[in-house]
Amino acid sequence: MSSSPRIVVTDWDQDSLAEEEAVAASRGMELVRADCRTEEDVIRAAEGARGILVQYAPVTRRVLEALPGLKAVGRYGVGVDNVDVDAATSLGVAVCNVPDYGTEDVSDHAIALTMALARGVAALDRAMRSGDYSLAPAQPLHRLSGRVFGVAGLGLIGAATARKARGLGYSTIGFDPLHSPGTVSPDGTPVVTFDELVRRADVLSLHVPLNGHTRHLINADVLAKMKPGAVVINTCRGGVVDTDALVEALESGSIRGAGLDVFEEEPLPSASRLLGLENVVLTPHAAWYSEESQEELKRRTAENVMDVAAGQTPRNIVNPEVLA
Known part of the structure; x- marks a missing residue:
């Protein structure tokens, strides 16, 4: 032995x-x-x-x-x-x-999900494959310049995501309990309150750990405060988002879309309502991978x-x- x-x-x-x-x-x-x-x-x-x-x-x-x-x-x-x-x-x-x-990999993926929604890539691809050659499935689209990219969690991955978003033309804001509103994070992101982040963001990208404070951080009340044209990007932990509340917001049109790499239950069940939504881009917990x-x-x-x-x-x- x-x-x-x-x-x-x-x-x-x-x-x-x-x-x-x-x-x-x-x-x-x-x-x-x-x-x-x-x-x-x-x-x-x-x-x-x-x-x-x-x-x-x-x-x-x-x-x-x-x-x-x-x-x-x-x-x-x-x-x-x-x-x-x-x-x-x-x-x-x-x-x-x-x-x-996985700092570079996850931040790359968050940006990829954002761009798939911002330029209607997934919707246009699906439409073309079914014979629709129009722009209708993705309309309206807006140029990135002048749009606000909000980051929840300004750790390594959140900071890298904000940096890359600025490179695309977004203006960035962020929230993190370790940074005081009114300051600027070391990566150059203006820090705001969580409520301001939610209200101003055209893109809300999540980069927080899952714990008692962050479970269902994105819930029905938070989603109701977001812009109708906003999208949620989640590459951190599925439990940070209340899935039922998100589905309701997506179905009702109170927010425009979501890009999700993580889910409250993984693998995502075949009966999940998310799978039937056209305004969602889904990947199988792949953000970490290269x-x-x-x-x-x-x-x-x-x-x-x-x-x-x-x-x-x-x-x-x-x-x-x-x-x-």
């Missing part, structure tokens, strides 16, 4: 673990792949493990308490909403993420967990107090 530290990949929706295996080999650690969906799956697969790499599997207090030898949890991505960070901290388990791996970002995400997630397993300080840790 191997005496090497055991690291378990609880779940990952890609075929290859080449990057993780290379990191494990360089550290003299054993890497094991599992296919976990439930708490019971994680407990069973990770018994005796020093660390786990997790994508969507639940890492709850129950899971953590059942794995007394666990030293680190590494989340593939920026958000850690499927990990009970408070429980991990109380039990001395490091929680790691990769907060900056060949470069995927390689970086996989490698750095493994490095973080294996650093902790080896008694070292990782590059990224959500709860650094556990290593103090």
